[in-house]
Amino acid sequence: MRGFRSGSGILADSNPMTASSMTQPESSAERRSEEVPLPGPDVLRGWLRDMMLIREFEVRSMQAYQNRLAGGFLHVYNGQEAVAVGSIATLRPDDPIITAYRNHGHALARGMAPRVGMAELFGRIGGCAKGKGGSMHFFDAEHHMYGGHGIVGSQVPLGAGLAFATKYCDEVMDGGQSSRVTLCFMGDGATNQGAVHEAMNLASVLDLPVIFIVENNFYSMGTAIKRGTAAGGCLTDRACGYDMDATVIEGMDVLDVYRGMKPLVDRCRASSRPSFVEMRCYRFKGHSMSDPRKYRTPEEEEQWEMRDPIELLAAHLVDQDQLTGEAFKQLGKEIREEIREAVKWAEASPPTPMDELYHDVYADNWGLYTGTSMPEFLKRRSSDREGDNA
Numbered sequence: 001m002r003g004f005r006s007g008s009g010i011l012a013d014s015n016p017m018t019a020s021s022m023t024q025p026e027s028s029a030e031r032r033s034e035e036v037p038l039p040g041p042d043v044l045r046g047w048l049r050d051m052m053l054i055r056e057f058e059v060r061s062m063q064a065y066q067n068r069l070a071g072g073f074l075h076v077y078n079g080q081e082a083v084a085v086g087s088i089a090t091l092r093p094d095d096p097i098i099t100a101y102r103n104h105g106h107a108l109a110r111g112m113a114p115r116v117g118m119a120e121l122f123g124r125i126g127g128c129a130k131g132k133g134g135s136m137h138f139f140d141a142e143h144h145m146y147g148g149h150g151i152v153g154s155q156v157p158l159g160a161g162l163a164f165a166t167k168y169c170d171e172v173m174d175g176g177q178s179s180r181v182t183l184c185f186m187g188d189g190a191t192n193q194g195a196v197h198e199a200m201n202l203a204s205v206l207d208l209p210v211i212f213i214v215e216n217n218f219y220s221m222g223t224a225i226k227r228g229t230a231a232g233g234c235l236t237d238r239a240c241g242y243d244m245d246a247t248v249i250e251g252m253d254v255l256d257v258y259r260g261m262k263p264l265v266d267r268c269r270a271s272s273r274p275s276f277v278e279m280r281c282y283r284f285k286g287h288s289m290s291d292p293r294k295y296r297t298p299e300e301e302e303q304w305e306m307r308d309p310i311e312l313l314a315a316h317l318v319d320q321d322q323l324t325g326e327a328f329k330q331l332g333k334e335i336r337e338e339i340r341e342a343v344k345w346a347e348a349s350p351p352t353p354m355d356e357l358y359h360d361v362y363a364d365n366w367g368l369y370t371g372t373s374m375p376e377f378l379k380r381r382s383s384d385r386e387g388d389n390a
């Protein structure tokens with residue numbers, strides 16, 4: 001087998017649903033991670049801001065859903081913020097990312113404006129997909145964020161396809177070396193989908209520069225991983241069937257995520273080999289808005305909440321004299337204001353007109369319905385008219 005495999009059997013004999021059972025597994029990634037330098041305090045404060053922005057976005061999304069401003073399904077990311085923020089921090093801006101329906105955090109971490117995301121939730125023309133996708137289908141080509149996908153595992157073959165496309169462009173069309181890395185996120189439940197395995201096989205056979213990141217929050221809807229996933233205590237075992245390196249990373253701490261991911265991304269960029277990561281994390285809320293969470297105990301939830309990624313990073317920065325309590329409070333205030341403004345902006349954006357249904361159905365020049373209309377937010381950007389809904 002090429003490369004290494006780590007973390008095997010860590011949870012095999014323990015209860016996989018407790019925070020303590022996943023404390024700092026002795027893995028190659030973590031041994032290596034000690035050597036990975038962290039960026040300076042401004043960048044770390046930026047990560048804190050990003051995670052707080054995502055959390056506040058989700059709080060207001062839930063309120064909007066309850067007030068019937070947002071329809072469809074809503075799956076919030078509370079608790080998992082460190083995974084998106086820490087992983088995306090290791091990328092270049094032109095590296096593609098793709099994920100499932102719990103996608104608000106990835107889009108915001110990638111740079112989508114919160115008001116554009118909020119307008120998408122509300123089904124408004126100002127949304128990133130012109131209000132036609134809703135919560136599960138955030139999309140931002142400008143920031144190389146390729147969705148937002150509702151069918152479990154469906155984004156994984158697309159992720160392999162993105163990696164194939166970048167490799168083809170980089171090596172064949174641009175005459176250079178493959179240099180872009182795709183991050184393909186999925187849930188633990190998705191690892192049981194056939195298409196995921198087909199995609200991993202092809203990625204390995206074709207040497208695609210993609211990293212498959214499993215956000216293992218230990219549940220698929222109301223089904224605990226122990227009940228629904230064979231060998232769920234060691235998801236990294238799946239990778240060895242595809243001759244792929246695999247690593248376990250503690251996903252509640254953004255510093256661990258960054259330190260774990262940085263060498264993997266660098267190596268993927270240099271070698272164009274796929275790899276597999278299990279990020280151990282927890283969602284603080286239910287699967288979706290209609291979930292009363294009867295399948296987990298308050299004690300279990302409290303235990304994980306003690307590893308809140310925002311509090312962990314804030315505590316680290318305070319310890320290092322890189323953040324004061326006052327500055328933390330002020331940051332919270334600014335973020336609440338920014339998201340309040342996003343909600344107002346989204347509410348003022350017009351509902352998506354019916355004729356939009358006939359756009360973006362096929363690529364330009366093919367099929368019955370031709371043409372595409374540019375999303376409002378891109379039009380505004382291109383004409384330098386930020387700040388209104390006109």
Ligand SMILES: Cc1ncc(C[n+]2csc(CCOP(=O)(O)OP(=O)(O)O)c2C)c(N)n1
Nearest residue numbers: 102150151152187188189190217219220221
């Ligand atoms: C192919 C398919 N089967 C079933 C569903 C219904 N479904 C939606 S989310 C989900 C659970 C997925 O869990 P996981 O992959 O662990 O992601 P998480 O919600 O924990 O982020 C299921 C079964 C679906 N959307 N697609």
Ligand SMILES: [Mg+2]
Nearest residue numbers: 187188219220
């Ligand atoms: Mg899950």
